[in-house]
Amino acid sequence: MAHAFRILRVDFKHPLPGMIPALFNDAQYQTLRALLDVSFARHAALAGNVANVNTPGYRRQDASPVFQQELTRAIEARDVSKLHSLVPQIGIDSSAAPARMDGSNVNLEREMVEIAKNSAQYEVSAALISKRYQMLRAAITGKT
Amino acid sequence: MSINLIPGIDSAGSALSAERVRLNVVANNIANASTTHDINGKVYRRQMVVFESVLAQQAAGSQVSGSGTAAGNQVRVREIMEDPRPSKSVYMPGHPDANEQGMVPMPNVNIAEEMVDMITASRSIEANVQVITTAKQMMQRAMEIGKR
């Protein structure tokens, strides 16, 4: 039996210690996660703008342009660690259109369009991430 | 609890409440457009709502971080104040409320203005309802992540 046991010891020449992190540490997956977080936070900011469409003196808010640039750069560079640690920054949109007579710079049509685009981004990212899990399960179990 | 399940619902909900108040005030103004004296004997003065934004930090009571707290700015009615513009007077000598010169003070309500306010309010209500509908859609899509 000891002899049998020796045969049973399989030789792992190249162990893969990080097999589970490897499932989720690729750029596309982390990009989808980042997009979900950003779209989620942005919807709340845009909702705040729409709520205040008739508030005098209100300044519209959005994801800060600096953050947008960082996100785009991280996506293009496929920088996984950057994407993983990105935290959406929402603040006053300094580049927005000049104020109306009552001091508010909220344009309702523009906000609604942004909300539509944003929710599409959220839903598409959710669908793609779902597909990713489907594919992983198919690969793991061998069944589609 | 719902701010993170349905993002933006608190903002939109606050707007719906505020605009509802505005609609009530508009209806009251229209109903009293010809009220020359109320219970106190005064002519009706137009009422108007003053909105103000409630910033997310104030609403949440804490720093809004990017950790997933999707609390946007809200809106509320700061006050319902009397329109400071003077009431017009109309020459109607036989009117019970006419003064010695035969002038009757009329409410400073302008129906056209009230209609514009009403349209503004309903436009905002429609938009905020759309915001909630969109957020619910997003949440439903999120629930389907991993659905087989």
Next chain:
Amino acid sequence: MNVGSILSALQSGAVIPSGVAKPVGIQLTEGTPITSFRETLTEQIRQQASVALHPQETGSTTASNYQGFAAQMVDDVQRLQSNATAATGKVLQGDGGSLHTAMIAMEEASVSFQLLVEMRNKVVETLQELMRMQV
């Protein structure tokens, strides 16, 4: 991969070569919550992985590599599962957690657990085949 087959495989202790202590089989009743089942199962896998592959002879590095590898996998799965529990808790308490984050955490935990189970099954299969060949 269904729960019944995992259970019977573990309870039969088929993976362990004779002469080595068999692990205690899982006693599960109807309605055992999924989290405790997973904890018990991962604990069992961890035990079996180390028991089945503990090097009997000195100077062997490959088995200890595998042991490290299996232990690392189990650790990762447990970490992802606790992430999932934490994220879900945040959503339910309404403080600082978004729904999609919780869904993602749960899917990651589920998929990685599935991977762990499939790998364990492959190991079991291989060991069984080899045992059959020797005897």
